[in-house]
Amino acid sequence: MSADAAPGPAPSTARRLHDVPTVPGAPKPDPILVADKVSRRFGGLTAVDVDHIEIQRGVITALIGPNGAGKTTLFNLLTGFDRADTGSWTFEGTPLAGKPAYRVAHAGMVRTFQLTKALSRLPVIENMRLGATGQRGESLWRAMLPFTWRAQEAAITERADELLHRFKLHALRDDFAGSLSGGQRKLLEMARALMSEPTMVMLDEPMAGVNPALTQSLLGHVKDLREQGMTVLFVEHDMDMVHDIADWVIVMAQGSVVAEGPPDVVMADPVVIDAYLGVHHDAPATEAEERQQLAEVESRLEKEFSSPDDDSEAAEPALGARDEH
């Protein structure tokens, strides 16, 4: 995965994000999602405590942070899968706090899951059809009268087939979703989410457990969403991927937003490095010591880069260490 694979944010939105200050909770020129004072506690543990967050419309925003930073919990809160203790948020101006998950999806904010939720004992095409919203035949009474929903079903099926072609799953159309590989399930889940014609897609670790060959194709699909005018917010651990496709990065640590900005800026931010490696675990006492530590790190890095880099995918890549400037 190289950074030269067109890291192209859509020009207009990228330019607009250019003026946004790189501070936590920075106001955006055209936010689609605005959240305030969102908190969630599990007993004594504060999982999420976000003061203010705005997500720009039409761009890909990455939500990163060390394990346990509260990224998935924030996802669950925003999408109605968990109840926030405090806080309010609006999506396209509509307040969504406290709304059940299905209403959030109706509003146009659709999510996927970290552990893929393919509906195993349904065929792929039925998985897709299920994704369409506003189906007449979903009412109990009309369900018994097939002529009331048959035309709509045909239209839905056509759209599902198109999406399956786009995601290269069409050969598996009539197979049970349970027989798909992990990566294919990720693709199916994303395609299924698109069936509801969302304005914002929330992807929880879309690359987790996907083999490198499929990763490229998934990346392409995520970029496609942006080209089609959708807003994407995704949680990811793979920094190469974040660097590759994100227009904006929000960093969480211990439940709150600690930094945000374009990928390059954020990954060089000492606050972010602290968040990943622990706060000043080896802070230099003097300037001389600092220089010495820097030299040590540099020599270590050089050794790493000169060795065959087959382990570059492994583990969580240390932030900043990738900074080749």
Added chain:
Amino acid sequence: MDWNSLVANSFHAAFGVNAIAYAIAAIGLNIHFGYTGLLNFGQAGFLAVGAYGTAISIVHFDVPYFLAALIGMSMAVLLALLLGLPTLRLRADYLAVATIAAAEIVRLVIGSTVYARWTGGSSGFSGAFSNAFYNANPLPNETLHFGPVSVTPNRAWFMIVGWSLVAVIALLVWLLVRSPWGRILKGIREDEDAVRSLGKNVFARKMQALIIGGVIGSIAGIALVTGERAVLPNVFGTQLTFFFWTLLLLGGVARVLGPVLGAVILWLVFAVTESILRSGASAGWVPEALVSQSQIGLIRVMLVGLGLMLLMIFRPQGIVGDRRELAFDVR
């Protein structure tokens, strides 16, 4: 061996009151478990409220039979709401605990002496409540003979109405489960969070499924007591529910005709094993010291249990199930 009585007994078992009632009850259970994934271990409770709702309406309030049956069915709606409102938001196992307890509560309440003035206590109601049903019998008043099988007019009338009901309910279920509504149910069975994330009101659909399956269960209850011409509280014990589960797994889960086939086969096996064991005992093949006449009824249940075990090992999808569905881990 008396082949004529074997054929006659088999016919009445496979197509009689019990097979009809059990088939209907299991169709309801199939909506709960087979399509929606709801673990209902209290289907007998739905049968009980249906049966008693109907019988009480007729005996105490002189309601016409058909209207009384509708009252019995609405009792099942109430029971489903009562069960579903607190538990359907929780994990599936909570519903299992709640349903098995609720069914027992229903059975103990209707059998208790406290309400005996209304329910008849442990002796229930005699057959008079079903007179209206049999008075409507248009068949000529003479016993029908088909070879060794003879059917009384009342029994024939019940079987015609009963199997028509089975057909109509199975058709309705078939229409429902192949609709987008049914697709949501199957989605909920697989993973309700995924369905929720796609903008479906999961709770409402689960409630609808619980109510529909419960109402179908109450129809089974009404059919059972009308066919038996007696309402007794102890009929609606936990073992009744487990027979429904047995025949559902036997026939094939999440198949429209699975429970119907399961009910016919279960009762056929009961009848055949009993006939063989009884004639074997009377011919002296089965020593009295090993199995007494009174134990034969229990032996056949053991044989059915053995059959179910073998089925689970060699054909876990049931008779009409799809093996591919078991090929992957659901969770």
